[in-house]
Amino acid sequence: MTQPQRQHRTNWAGNVTYRARDLVEPGSVAELQEVVATAAAAGGRVRALGSRHSFSTVADTDGRQVGTRRLGLEVELEDGDEDEADGPFAVVPGGATYAEVAPVLHEHGRALHNLGSLPHISVAGACATGTHGSGDGLGSLATAVTAVEIVASSGDLVRIAAGDPDFGGAVLSLGALGVVTRLWLRTEPTYEVAQRVWEDLPADEVADQLGAVLASGTSVSVFTDLADPTRVSSVWVKQRTDASGVLAPCLASRAPATRELHPVPGVDPAAASPQLGVPGPWHERLPHFRASHLPSVGDELQSELFLPRSAAPHLLAALTGIRDVVAPALLVHEIRSAAADDLWLSPLRGRDSVMAHFTWRPEPDVVMPALRAVEEALAPFSPRAHWGKITATPGLRAPERAYDLAVFETLRRRLDPGGVFAQDLLSLPEA
Numbered sequence: 001m002t003q004p005q006r007q008h009r010t011n012w013a014g015n016v017t018y019r020a021r022d023l024v025e026p027g028s029v030a031e032l033q034e035v036v037a038t039a040a041a042a043g044g045r046v047r048a049l050g051s052r053h054s055f056s057t058v059a060d061t062d063g064r065q066v067g068t069r070r071l072g073l074e075v076e077l078e079d080g081d082e083d084e085a086d087g088p089f090a091v092v093p094g095g096a097t098y099a100e101v102a103p104v105l106h107e108h109g110r111a112l113h114n115l116g117s118l119p120h121i122s123v124a125g126a127c128a129t130g131t132h133g134s135g136d137g138l139g140s141l142a143t144a145v146t147a148v149e150i151v152a153s154s155g156d157l158v159r160i161a162a163g164d165p166d167f168g169g170a171v172l173s174l175g176a177l178g179v180v181t182r183l184w185l186r187t188e189p190t191y192e193v194a195q196r197v198w199e200d201l202p203a204d205e206v207a208d209q210l211g212a213v214l215a216s217g218t219s220v221s222v223f224t225d226l227a228d229p230t231r232v233s234s235v236w237v238k239q240r241t242d243a244s245g246v247l248a249p250c251l252a253s254r255a256p257a258t259r260e261l262h263p264v265p266g267v268d269p270a271a272a273s274p275q276l277g278v279p280g281p282w283h284e285r286l287p288h289f290r291a292s293h294l295p296s297v298g299d300e301l302q303s304e305l306f307l308p309r310s311a312a313p314h315l316l317a318a319l320t321g322i323r324d325v326v327a328p329a330l331l332v333h334e335i336r337s338a339a340a341d342d343l344w345l346s347p348l349r350g351r352d353s354v355m356a357h358f359t360w361r362p363e364p365d366v367v368m369p370a371l372r373a374v375e376e377a378l379a380p381f382s383p384r385a386h387w388g389k390i391t392a393t394p395g396l397r398a399p400e401r402a403y404d405l406a407v408f409e410t411l412r413r414r415l416d417p418g419g420v421f422a423q424d425l426l427s428l429p430e431a
């Protein structure tokens, strides 16, 4: 076990200084079980920490943070039961990043259904917060999970698998059920993706055709910095080479870019994943950012709202109306889509969605009024906030918006009767 680290520690973006009194990294699952059981016996609190990429306080606690990167676990492929057609499954350490897991799967001829914009994040942390990529027909990363292994507050190792009545609460669980040691992920035969980018498009055409734009490839993102309300900065189309997409007219009638771009206008594209239609392995094209480089900008804040797919045609117009307050705080706005799921705490629960993401300047004084304006402008569409990003309206995380909190709470109390893993973000604001 590493010596507990007591110095002030922050999340990746530096906007959250953890209150946790220390961070401990057990050297084995048995040590982790002992750390948790000892904290529980003393009435202390524990929070699993992933790669620290959340912008919200979701990874914080007033007790002890626990890292899982030194448990000595490896990525493995495991055949499914005979009656399960979709094996082999990838068995991955919770603390491993997608950048570590994906190339191993690819070498074994296997792939995941999707990835987020960056591969630098831990699998357990991404799944615990509902992290997603883009793709009309693609669920969040948590929907690849078929089982999780958790150290519960008793110190016992509990495995919860698909088909178990508790499964809907076990994967996207905000660290509130215990520390995830391993996850079983559904895989498919490996595939290639080619990425093309269209630059500087008329905003009215993209807005009118937004549904068709988002359906133009396997995974599509629309980026704009709102600097010029009549233009959209770029549209990124990631297309599996073993399938074909139908381009929206505003794309089909124009040539894609002949130079590589970064999602944030004006930033050096060296960190962006390869473009220009050159096919490559799924894990090197589905993320916007290369594993070897700093993702996004670094000095930034992020927020994101999940809206029903029917909100898509109204999204750009709603933001153009508040452009004066939003644009000065904005680095880039991204629109993506994802398929509904049935995970109890998922912002995608029961709703095919379009997501309105914002990468903000690291300046809370201008960002918070802008974020408030965004949340008010999109309020008519019943937005749900991303658990791992900032929000100006705590009610946007309120469970009555989507979540089956009562059912989750029953599971949580059973696995953690003493509240060792208590999660502040699950506390409802006063009505």
Ligand SMILES: Cc1cc2nc3c(=O)[nH]c(=O)nc-3n(C[C@H](O)[C@H](O)[C@H](O)COP(=O)(O)OP(=O)(O)OC[C@H]3O[C@@H](n4cnc5c(N)ncnc54)[C@H](O)[C@@H]3O)c2cc1C
Residues within 6 Å of the ligand: 012, 047, 048, 049, 050, 051, 052, 053, 054, 055, 058, 059, 060, 068, 094, 095, 116, 117, 118, 121, 122, 123, 124, 125, 126, 127, 128, 129, 130, 131, 132, 133, 174, 175, 176, 178, 179, 180, 181, 295, 296, 297, 302, 386, 388, 389
């Ligand atoms: C540059 C950048 C780009 C991003 N792009 C996207 C994107 O494309 N799509 C998207 O949806 N989000 C995106 N995010 C947000 C990010 O994916 C989420 O915040 C995600 O949770 C980060 O994973 P992490 O490992 O850093 O988790 P952390 O921030 O460390 O923790 C998040 C939560 O996971 C829990 N957790 C972590 N490890 C474990 C474990 N072993 N057991 C139990 N619980 C655990 C923690 O307790 C906490 O509740 C982005 C963030 C950044 C910084």
